[in-house]
Structure formats: structure tokens, C-alpha cells
Amino acid sequence: MPSVLIYGGGCIGAVATFLTSSAIPPQDIVLVCRSNFDVVSKDGITINSTLWGSGLVVKPTVVRSIHDASKLGKQFDYVFITTKATTKKEDIQAMVSIIAPHTSLVLMQNGIAIEQPFHEMFPTNPILSVVLYTPVAQTSPGVFSHALSARLLLGTYPASAPEGHKTSAEKLKDLLQTGGASVTHEADIQVSRWKKILINASENPICALCRLPDATFFQSAPGAIQFMRDVMEEIARTARASGCTEIDDDVIQQQLDFLTIRELPGVVPSMMADALSGREMEVDALIGNVVDIAAENGVETPRLSTLYYLIRGLNCSFRT
Numbered sequence: 001m002p003s004v005l006i007y008g009g010g011c012i013g014a015v016a017t018f019l020t021s022s023a024i025p026p027q028d029i030v031l032v033c034r035s036n037f038d039v040v041s042k043d044g045i046t047i048n049s050t051l052w053g054s055g056l057v058v059k060p061t062v063v064r065s066i067h068d069a070s071k072l073g074k075q076f077d078y079v080f081i082t083t084k085a086t087t088k089k090e091d092i093q094a095m096v097s098i099i100a101p102h103t104s105l106v107l108m109q110n111g112i113a114i115e116q117p118f119h120e121m122f123p124t125n126p127i128l129s130v131v132l133y134t135p136v137a138q139t140s141p142g143v144f145s146h147a148l149s150a151r152l153l154l155g156t157y158p159a160s161a162p163e164g165h166k167t168s169a170e171k172l173k174d175l176l177q178t179g180g181a182s183v184t185h186e187a188d189i190q191v192s193r194w195k196k197i198l199i200n201a202s203e204n205p206i207c208a209l210c211r212l213p214d215a216t217f218f219q220s221a222p223g224a225i226q227f228m229r230d231v232m233e234e235i236a237r238t239a240r241a242s243g244c245t246e247i248d249d250d251v252i253q254q255q256l257d258f259l260t261i262r263e264l265p266g267v268v269p270s271m272m273a274d275a276l277s278g279r280e281m282e283v284d285a286l287i288g289n290v291v292d293i294a295a296e297n298g299v300e301t302p303r304l305s306t307l308y309y310l311i312r313g314l315n316c317s318f319r320t
């Protein structure tokens with residue numbers, strides 16, 4: 001069985017812990033926890049899921065930091081990165097001590113253009129990029145609620161990675177599938193990233209700014225869904241201008257349908273959860289990078305740029 005380190009004991013870290021625990025004994029899963037370290041090291045993580053069941057407890061090996069993980073003397077086959085997406089060199093550098101030459105780095109995060117800094121730092125390691133459709137919230141320290149879907153799409157970065165990297169992706173698919181997720185191994189994961197960013201660069205800042213779960217926002221004004229579609233169209237034009245021609249009107253409709261069938265009050269996107277607790281939001285990975293790619297390709301994004309400056313301003317207000 002592979003050895004796994006999960007870096008970030010929040011919502012997606014908890015899901016990753018649960019999914020891997022079907023195939024790997026929990027004591028061989030190492031989870032790096034920060035604010036919830038005391039609770040998780042004592043009681044483990046608890047998942048309450050509409051798909052998998054309630055009161056599901058997993059007790060992994062819990063450490064406080066990457067440094068403490070490296071002191072365990074283990075060589076990890078997979079390192080799951082389940083922190084909020086960062087492209088800061090110093091954050092990535094911090095992982096050097098736990099990455100062996102054969103370790104696959106698994107980015108379980110939202111965002112676009114998030115893989116390249118990892119590839120630059122670890123040019124020969126497999127970089128596996130995972131797109132998640134798994135709404136999760138931490139309801140109290142160490143306790144997580146999950147609902148609606150557990151769909152994961154994964155693939156290598158870059159798409160043309162060596163065969164050994166694709167084998168690692170295939171094994172990861174099997175591992176996560178055994179745990180209860182529906183997983184597909186994509187030939188080019190960037191297409192899935194652009195599809196997902198249609199949601200995250202529109203819904204996440206909109207809900208964070210107005211502090212409404214998605215279904216409640218959609219009902220808040222007659223033009224609310226159309227506004228969301230207009231933002232998505234700017235993102236889709238950016239994707240196509242950068243070479244991802246698959247992001248057409250049908251894909252926009254598909255993603256809008258996925259969001260607008262949710263029952264009231266709807267889902268609290270991760271960025272809204274951060275905003276409500278005054279935590280730093282993933283402004284660059286989710287929106288700033290799209291705005292930059294649009295500018296590089298001469299695409300006008302008036303609505304998205306407005307959301308970007310407002311959400312960036314809100315982020316600044318948390319630091320002052």
C-alpha cells in the first residue's frame with residue numbers, strides 16, 4: 001500500500017483522509033493539522049456525509065507541521081496538498097524535506113495556473129492535479145459535513161508527462177475510487193480546471209461578497225443567474241483565447257445547471273466560508289490568474305475584473 005502525507009487538515013484534507021482510509025490503515029496516513037491539531041490528534045476526523053454516512057471517524061497519524069512529518073523518517077509515495085492554493089515560492093519550498101525523488105505531489109485545490117510553480121521546484125516528480133466537486137464545511141474543529149457530490153477528476157501536469165507519471169495518476173484514481181469517490185483520469189486536466197474555474201471565479205467571489213449561499217443569491221434578484229452567466233462567459237472567452245477551445249456555451253450551461261438545481265439555501269462556497277471567518281481568500285488562484293490570462297490574450301473582462309478588485313479589497317480588509 002502507498003504511504004500518504006496529507007498537508008492541510010481542513011475540509012479537503014479531511015475528505016482525502018477519509019477516501020484513502022479504505023485502502024490504507026489510518027496509522028499509515030499522516031495528516032498535518034494546524035488550528036485543529038489538538039482535537040484531531042485526540043478524536044480523529046469525523047465526517048457527516050449525505051453520500052457516505054454520518055459519524056464516520058478516521059484516526060490518522062497527526063503532526064503539527066511539515067517539519068514534524070519529516071522527523072517521522074518516512075518516504076511518502078503521495079503528498080496531497082490540501083491547503084488553500086498558493087503560488088508563493090516560500091510555501092512550496094517548505095515542502096522540500098518531505099518530497100523524495102519518487103514522491104507524487106497531488107494538488108487537491110481549486111484554481112487555474114497553480115501547477116507550474118510546483119513543477120519548477122520539483123521538475124522530475126509527478127505533479128498530479130485534482131479538480132474536486134465535493135462541497136465540504138468544517139462545522140466544528142475536526143468535524144466536517146459533506147453533501148451532494150464526490151466527483152474528482154485528475155491528470156498529470158503537464159498533460160504530456162512521462163508514462164511513469166501517468167501510472168502514478170492511474171494508481172491514485174484507484175485509491176480514491178476505493179474510498180467512495182467517483183474519479184476519472186483525464187488526458188488533459190487543464191480542460192477540467194477551466195470548467196471548474198467557470199464556477200469558482202464567478203460563484204465564489206459573488207457569494208463571498210454578498211454573504212449568501214449560492215441558491216439564495218440566485219433568488220435574490222430576477223437577473224442574478226444572468227449576471228452569473230455573463231461572468232462565466234468572460235471566463236470562457238479567456239479559456240478559449242488561451243487555447244482551451246472546449247469551453248463553449250454548452251459547458252457554461254452545464255455548469256450553470258449544476259449550480260442552479262441546488263435547493264435553498266444552497267452551498268456556501270469555500271471563499272464565502274473564508275470571508276465569513278475573516279480568513280485570507282484564494283484571490284489569485286481563483287480570479288487573479290484568470291484576469292491576468294485574459295489581459296495577456298486581449299480579452300475584455302469588465303465584470304470579472306470588478307469582482308477581482310472588490311474581492312481583493314475585501315481580502316486586504318482582513319489584514320488591516
Ligand SMILES: NC(=O)C1=CN([C@@H]2O[C@H](COP(=O)(O)OP(=O)(O)OC[C@H]3O[C@@H](n4cnc5c(N)ncnc54)[C@H](OP(=O)(O)O)[C@@H]3O)[C@@H](O)[C@H]2O)C=CC1
Nearest residue numbers: 008009010011012034035082083085109110132135136270
Ligand atoms: N471546501 C470545499 O467545499 C472545497 C474546497 N476546494 C478547494 O480545496 C482547497 C482546500 O480548501 P479547504 O479544504 O476548503 O480549505 P480549509 O481552509 O478548510 O483547509 C486548509 C487547511 O490547510 C491548513 N494549513 C494552511 N497552511 C498551513 C501550514 N502552513 N501548516 C499546516 N496547515 C496549514 C489550514 O490550517 P488552519 O486551520 O490552521 O488554517 C486548514 O486546516 C482550496 O483550494 C479550495 O478552494 C475544492 C472543492 C470544494
Ligand SMILES: CC(C)(CO)C(=O)C(=O)O
Nearest residue numbers: 133134135267269270271
Ligand atoms: C463547493 C464548490 C464546488 C462551489 O460550489 C467549490 O468548489 C468551493 O466551495 O470552492
